[in-house]
Amino acid sequence: MSDNAKKGNVLKIVIIVLLILVVVGGAAFGGMYFASKKSGTATANTAKVVETNEVTYSLDEFLLNLMDEDGKRYLKVKVFIGYEDNKALTAELEAKKPIIRDVVIATLRAKRTTDFSATGIDSIKNQLIASINPVLTKGKIAHIYFNDILVQ
Numbered sequence: 001m002s003d004n005a006k007k008g009n010v011l012k013i014v015i016i017v018l019l020i021l022v023v024v025g026g027a028a029f030g031g032m033y034f035a036s037k038k039s040g041t042a043t044a045n046t047a048k049v050v051e052t053n054e055v056t057y058s059l060d061e062f063l064l065n066l067m068d069e070d071g072k073r074y075l076k077v078k079v080f081i082g083y084e085d086n087k088a089l090t091a092e093l094e095a096k097k098p099i100i101r102d103v104v105i106a107t108l109r110a111k112r113t114t115d116f117s118a119t120g121i122d123s124i125k126n127q128l129i130a131s132i133n134p135v136l137t138k139g140k141i142a143h144i145y146f147n148d149i150l151v152q
Helices: 003-046 087-095 097-109 118-135
Strands: 054-065 074-084 143-151
Touching (some): 054 087, 054 097, 087 097, 118 143
């Protein structure tokens, strides 16, 4: 082979390698660009914070039996009520705290340990809201918060 033929083959190989690098680099850049655009819009949507003047009221800690077959299952949880800042409702919650605690105890004692799954807890919270709101006359509660939950 002549020197020109060798140089031509080397030149073809260099051009092919450069083309492959440009294509791979372009694909990587495009993938990163579009992936960051998609996650950027999702982050922007979930990062919107709604200003609220919600306050919480503690119903203290509950320790009670659950409705399991063996009868030896316990629930220990701190329950907080979330509602829009309303002095009349705060006073009513304080006055009716024993009644509200009784409603919460009755609702939670009817549950089994399997009810305290990730989706089950949301259902229990909704049920508690629906059970507590009829007791109140000065306003309505919006959220139930569980802190320090322990199912044993």
